[in-house]
Amino acid sequence: MVSRSSSDESGIDISAGDRVAGQPADLAADNTFDEPGAPHKDRNRGAVLNPKLGLVGTGRFVWRLLTSMRTALVLLVMLAVAAIPGSLVPQRSSDPNGVVQFKANNPELFDIYESFKLFDTYSSPWFSAIYLLLFVSLIGCILPRIAHHWRVLRQDPPAAPKSFARLEVNTDVPAPDGLEVALTAAELALRRSRYRVVREGNTLRAERGYLRETGNLVFHVALVGILFSVGFASGFGWSGQRIIVEGQAFTNQLSSYETFNPGRFFDEQGLEPYAVQLNSFVPEYKLDLVKNSWMPIDFTADVTVTDETGSRDAVLKVNDPLTVGGSTMYLLGNGFAPVITVRDGDGNVVFSQPVSFLSQDANLTSVGVVKVPDGLTEQLGMKGFFYPTATKLDSGALTSSNPNPDKPTVTFNVYTGDLGLGGGAAANVFELNTDDMKQIAGNHTDVKVVLGLGDSVTLPGGLGSVEFTELRRFIGVDIRHDPTQLGVGLATAFAIGGLLISFGTRRRRVWVVGKSLAKGEILRWGAQSRSEDPGLVGSVDRIIEAAATRVR
Amino acid sequence: MTELAAISLLATYSTMAVYTLSFILFAVDLALRSDSDAGVLPTRWLRSAMALLVLGWALHGFATITRGLAASRVPWANMFEFGLTATFVLVGVFLGLQLWRDVRFVGAFVSGFALLALGIVTVNFYVDVVPLPPALQSYWLVIHVCVAVLGTGFFASAAALSMAQIFQELREEGKVQGRNWAFLRAFPAATMLESLAYRINVVGFVLWTFTLVAGAIWAERAWGRYWGWDTKEVWTFIIWILFAAYIHSRATRGWRGRSAAILSLVAFSAVIFNYSIVNMFFKGLHVYSGL
Numbered sequence: 091m092v093s094r095s096s097s098d099e100s101g102i103d104i105s106a107g108d109r110v111a112g113q114p115a116d117l118a119a120d121n122t123f124d125e126p127g128a129p130h131k132d133r134n135r136g137a138v139l140n141p142k143l144g145l146v147g148t149g150r151f152v153w154r155l156l157t158s159m160r161t162a163l164v165l166l167v168m169l170a171v172a173a174i175p176g177s178l179v180p181q182r183s184s185d186p187n188g189v190v191q192f193k194a195n196n197p198e199l200f201d202i203y204e205s206f207k208l209f210d211t212y213s214s215p216w217f218s219a220i221y222l223l224l225f226v227s228l229i230g231c232i233l234p235r236i237a238h239h240w241r242v243l244r245q246d247p248p249a250a251p252k253s254f255a256r257l258e259v260n261t262d263v264p265a266p267d268g269l270e271v272a273l274t275a276a277e278l279a280l281r282r283s284r285y286r287v288v289r290e291g292n293t294l295r296a297e298r299g300y301l302r303e304t305g306n307l308v309f310h311v312a313l314v315g316i317l318f319s320v321g322f323a324s325g326f327g328w329s330g331q332r333i334i335v336e337g338q339a340f341t342n343q344l345s346s347y348e349t350f351n352p353g354r355f356f357d358e359q360g361l362e363p364y365a366v367q368l369n370s371f372v373p374e375y376k377l378d379l380v381k382n383s384w385m386p387i388d389f390t391a392d393v394t395v396t397d398e399t400g401s402r403d404a405v406l407k408v409n410d411p412l413t414v415g416g417s418t419m420y421l422l423g424n425g426f427a428p429v430i431t432v433r434d435g436d437g438n439v440v441f442s443q444p445v446s447f448l449s450q451d452a453n454l455t456s457v458g459v460v461k462v463p464d465g466l467t468e469q470l471g472m473k474g475f476f477y478p479t480a481t482k483l484d485s486g487a488l489t490s491s492n493p494n495p496d497k498p499t500v501t502f503n504v505y506t507g508d509l510g511l512g513g514g515a516a517a518n519v520f521e522l523n524t525d526d527m528k529q530i531a532g533n534h535t536d537v538k539v540v541l542g543l544g545d546s547v548t549l550p551g552g553l554g555s556v557e558f559t560e561l562r563r564f565i566g567v568d569i570r571h572d573p574t575q576l577g578v579g580l581a582t583a584f585a586i587g588g589l590l591i592s593f594g595t596r597r598r599r600v601w602v603v604g605k606s607l608a609k610g611e612i613l614r615w616g617a618q619s620r621s622e623d624p625g626l627v628g629s630v631d632r633i634i635e636a637a638a639t640r641v642r
Numbered sequence: 643m644t645e646l647a648a649i650s651l652l653a654t655y656s657t658m659a660v661y662t663l664s665f666i667l668f669a670v671d672l673a674l675r676s677d678s679d680a681g682v683l684p685t686r687w688l689r690s691a692m693a694l695l696v697l698g699w700a701l702h703g704f705a706t707i708t709r710g711l712a713a714s715r716v717p718w719a720n721m722f723e724f725g726l727t728a729t730f731v732l733v734g735v736f737l738g739l740q741l742w743r744d745v746r747f748v749g750a751f752v753s754g755f756a757l758l759a760l761g762i763v764t765v766n767f768y769v770d771v772v773p774l775p776p777a778l779q780s781y782w783l784v785i786h787v788c789v790a791v792l793g794t795g796f797f798a799s800a801a802a803l804s805m806a807q808i809f810q811e812l813r814e815e816g817k818v819q820g821r822n823w824a825f826l827r828a829f830p831a832a833t834m835l836e837s838l839a840y841r842i843n844v845v846g847f848v849l850w851t852f853t854l855v856a857g858a859i860w861a862e863r864a865w866g867r868y869w870g871w872d873t874k875e876v877w878t879f880i881i882w883i884l885f886a887a888y889i890h891s892r893a894t895r896g897w898r899g900r901s902a903a904i905l906s907l908v909a910f911s912a913v914i915f916n917y918s919i920v921n922m923f924f925k926g927l928h929v930y931s932g933l
Contacts, residue, residue, distance in 0.1 A: 159894045166887035167905075170880045170912075177876040177924060184870050188925065212871050329866070380770050389776050408776035409864050420866035568866040575868065582855055589851060593844055622837055622892075 156223070157230035165224040172220050176211030179203060183212070225317055232310045239303050246288040247297035250601035250616065259600075259617035259630045263638065269604035272613050272637070276602045279637035283629070285600060292604035299598055302621065305591030312585035319577025325354035329570040335427045335444045336562040339367035339396075342415060342569070348519075360571075362415035364397035371424060371563045375493050383452055384493050391421055391565050406565075416571060423566030425449045425456055426476055428500050431546075431557040432462050440465025440554070446564045447476040448520060453490040454478050459522045460502070461509050466554055468506040471522045472539075473532075475501045480542075488540075500558045502539040503532030504549060596623050600630060613637075646712035647771045653705035654726065654764055660698035661757040667691035668750035676824035684828070688746055695753055699737060702730045702760075713771040718787045719778055721921055725763030728917075729756045731795035735842075739799065743838060747829050751802040782860035790853040794913055796846030797885075801910035803839035804903040807832050811900050836903065840892055843906060847885045854878055865927060873926035877916040884909035 143151055155161060180188025189209050193200045207214035254260040265272035269292055277294055280287045285296035330347035334340045342364050344350060374388040391406040395414050406412045412419040427444035434440050440462060447456035455477055462470040479492035480499035488501065507527030530550055531537035539547050539556060546557035597620035602613050615634055619626040671687040706727055710717035717723045736752040739745050774783075811832040812818045829835065857878065862868040869875060888905040891897040897905075921928070 159890060160896070163887055163890050163894055163897065166883055166890065170883040170887065173876050173880050173883070176871060177873040177920070177926075180925070181871055184872055184927075185925065376773055378770075378772055385772060386775055387773050388779075409780040409782075411863060411866070418866070420864075422866065570866050572867065575862070578868070582858075586851060586855065589848060593848060622840060624837070 153230060156227050162224065162227050162231065165220060165227060169220050169224060172217050173211070175208055179208045179211070181211060182209050225314060228310055229314060232307055235303075236307055239307060243300055247286055247295040247599060250293055250295060250603060254601070254614060254616035257616040257618045258626055259615060261615050261634065262612045263615060263634055265604065265611045265613050269606070269611050269613075272611075273602065273604050276613060276637040279633045280600060282636065283633050294600070294602040296600040296602070297598070299595045299620070302592050302595040302597045305588040305595065308588030309585050309592060312581045312588060315581035315584065316578050319581055320574050323574040323577055326356070327353045327570070327572045327574065328356045329568060331566065331568055333446050333564050333566050334366065334368045335446065335564040336368050336370055338444075339365045340567075341365045342417075347569075362397070362417075364395065364415040366412070366414065366419065367394045367396070368392075368565060369394060371565050373424060373493070386493075389421060389424060406567075417569050418571075420568045420570070421565055422568050425564055425566070426454065426478065426495070426498070427562045427564040428476060428498070428558055429560035429562060430460050430500070431559045432460070432466075432470065432554060433557070434466055434554045435552045438465075442559065444562050444564070447474070451490070452493065454493040455490040459520055461511070461519075461522065463509055463511055468553070469509045470553070471505045471507075471509050471524065471527055472502040472556070473505075473522050473524075474503070495561055498543050498561050500541045501532070502556065503529060504539060504556070505529050506553070596625065597621060598623070598626060598629070600633070644712070644771070646708050650705045650708040650712055651764075651768070653701050653708065654760065657698050657702040657705055658757060658760055658764070660694055660701060661753050661760070664691050664694035664698055665750060665753040665757055667694060668753055672750055672825040672828060675828045676821060684746065688749070691749055691753070692746060695733065695749065696737065699730070699733045702733065706730050709771075715774060716784050716787070718791060719774055719783065720769055722763050722767040722769055724787065724791065724917070725759060725767060728791045728794045729760045729763075731791050732756055732798045735795040735799050739842070745803070745838065748799075748802040748806055751805065752799065755798060755802070777864055780860060780864065782856060782863070786853060786856040786860050789849050789856060793846045793849035793853055794917070796842050796849060797910050797913050800839045800842040800846060801907055803835050803842065804906040807835035807839060807903045808900055810835055832899070836899065839903065839906060843885060843888060847889060850882055850885060854882055872928065873920055873924040874916070874928035877912065877920050881909060881912045881916060884912055
């Protein structure tokens with residue numbers, strides 16, 4: 091029976107033969123489950139001889155097609171191809187601004203792309219369909235293999251083939267001291283090489299490297315584990331973004347976040363109470379003399395964390411997040427927050443607070459918005475630029491020549507009218523809609539608002555004044571709680587372990603038959619590997635030699 | 643420190659010169675072997691080619707190390723440095739493989755590819771030594787990029803063998819004939835080439851898995867999430883999937899042989915694409931080309 095030596099080859103393991111493929115030709119040739127007691131032993135007959143499949147038969151046919159190696163292969167290639175568009179088209183998940191920009195630039199194309207969910211490629215139905223099918227195929231393949239491997243692990247090594255002619259190793263070794271002595275020595279030598287050996291009369295059956303399939307199965311189960319960890323645990327995660335200005339504190343409650351993305355099962359009670367105060371933020375820049383541009387070297391935020399256990403000082407840096415209250419805080423952005431003070435016509439302060447300006451370039455030219463809804467005779471809105479080191483261009487416009495605040499300057503365009511805050515919808519603090527407003531100062535008006543630190547300017551019409559009172563910095567932080575990390579981390583560790591063990595192990599079978607021939611007694615050695623294994627011949631030679639040396 | 647960078651650049655150009663000579667001799671060897679009837683055996687030019695390659699590699703190592711010293715950090719923080727180190731590793735993998743199997747027959751490909759790649763990165767991507775931006779200041783830079791570089795070196799060697807395998811298979815089937823293809827007599831049989839390519843790719847695959855995982859761990863620390871479908875993450879994932887498909891293809895009837903070899907080359911093209919096009923033209927968080 092030729093097929094014996096490959097009788098339990100069944101699939102995903104690269105060492106094994108085909109998985110059960112869908113085509114009758116393959117089915118006929120395939121001997122995957124033809125061992126006694128193997129599942130679906132009679133399937134070949136069903137598929138080949140009886141083309142009219144019933145409901146059950148069709149289901150079984152589709153299942154086999156789905157769990158075949160060929161299908162898995164096609165699905166893998168499809169998954170790779172399907173992942174490409176997501177790298178070409180901006181994704182909502184990683185680049186929401188890019189999506190907005192794309193819509194503005196190509197409104198028609200946007201609708202077409204949108205109908206294919208190209209802006210959400212990795213959560214789109216078609217992408218999900220491919221990887222879910224792949225995982226169904228994977229599970230359908232590994233479940234029978236686990237059961238099979240479990241049985242194989244508890245069985246003796248398989249019986250010797252009738253003829254050794256087809257085996258990779260096939261040698262006769264004389265046994266001058268008699269078969270008994272030679273077989274005992276051979277058995278010992280095989281055991282020393284960590285073979286599992288069974289002796290039956292004058293025959294030894296030996297096998298080693300079961301860990302290859304074990305590792306392989308662990309790897310694939312771990313992949314399923316990663317998918318399930320993400321699928322189940324991600325609903326309990328959440329993330330939020332927040333800007334913290336020097337001297338201010340962030341308290342961990344839902345209303346403190348500027349943006350918040352809850353998982354499906356998020357519960358507000360799950361936010362542990364704590365506060366993080368930003369004491370100072372110190373960036374460090376270095377001038378690149380070749381490119382004549384400033385490069386960031388270091389960002390350090392000194393914070394004070396207050397939670398149930400008390401207060402402590404901590405440092406938050408890029409690549410060095412802060413773990414507090416079951417969540418992690420990451421330093422992802424920073425900028426300047428000039429303190430702007432607005433006074434009414436009588437000199438009473440109606441607005442005085444740090445205003446976060448978002449940086450636009452490497453020298454931190456930044457834009458920001460001030461909204462003063464109350465306290466003045468009219469609602470006041472200001473759109474402004476901030477320059478850490480203001481420099482005049484030839485055109486007369488200002489620019490920043492340095493990210494360090496050597497000559498901090500704020501400029502504003504000032505508007506009066508309706509700020510549009512009455513609608514109830516949360517207004518973006520970084521945007522000012524001037525449709526219902528009238529410009530009273532700034533560019534193209536008589537009253538320029540260009541303020542150095544400590545400067546103030548009087549607004550026309552006795553409205554009041556604007557002052558650049560103080561300069562502070564802010565940091566932008568991401569705060570996340572990701573319960574998938576533990577499961578994914580563990581599963582990944584298992585996957586890597588399984589992969590290394592599987593690729594590092596050779597599954598080999600050796601048979602030794604003692605024979606009395608006319609020329610004398612001999613041991614006939616045969617060996618076969620279950621995988622790419624050029625070392626087989628050498629390793630079996632060494633075992634034969636060890637066995638022979640032992641006899642002498 | 644800038645003198646060191648200049649010395650490094652000089653050594654890089656010297657490396658290219660020596661690689662050029664080595665490549666020519668590798669080609670001469672193949673040409674002579676296809677000419678004579680007894681040409682299956684290596685000629686003396688092969689030994690010279692190998693000796694030059696070793697010399698070039700030593701220079702290459704010197705260039706890489708001085709670049710690292712000039713920057714006082716690992717020499718793989720931007721595109722030029724990655725290319726410099728990756729080609730060094732590629733040649734190193736090829737030379738190292740000799741201790742295991744005689745694969746000198748792909749020397750022309752390896753020396754040619756290394757020369758081309760080194761030339762392109764030096765001429766087009768060269769940047770002066772600059773300090774690391776905060777996002778790269780992490781020991782994960784050492785681990786993540788180091789395994790990526792190693793993986794790339796293995797994939798490149800395997801790609802050479804896969805290419806040889808395809809031509810050898812066509813020759814064995816009689817589809818390409820004549821003197822133009824006679825140099826293939828110097829190559830092992832297609833099945834042997836396939837087996838070699840497969841095993842080198844498996845090592846590359848394991849290294850690439852480490853790249854992916856180390857990258858994810860670093861991304862969690864630097865960007866707050868271990869996976870976010872950033873363009874570079876997407877392409878690293880695509881490459882991983884393609885090599886996984888390649889490994890499975892070897893166990894699938896009808897896919898062994900040429901189809902598997904083509905898959906191996908497609909996957910390696912994705913590696914090159916990821917390094918070049920994605921680095922330069924795709925928007926994403928991995929903006930470290932330094933260009």
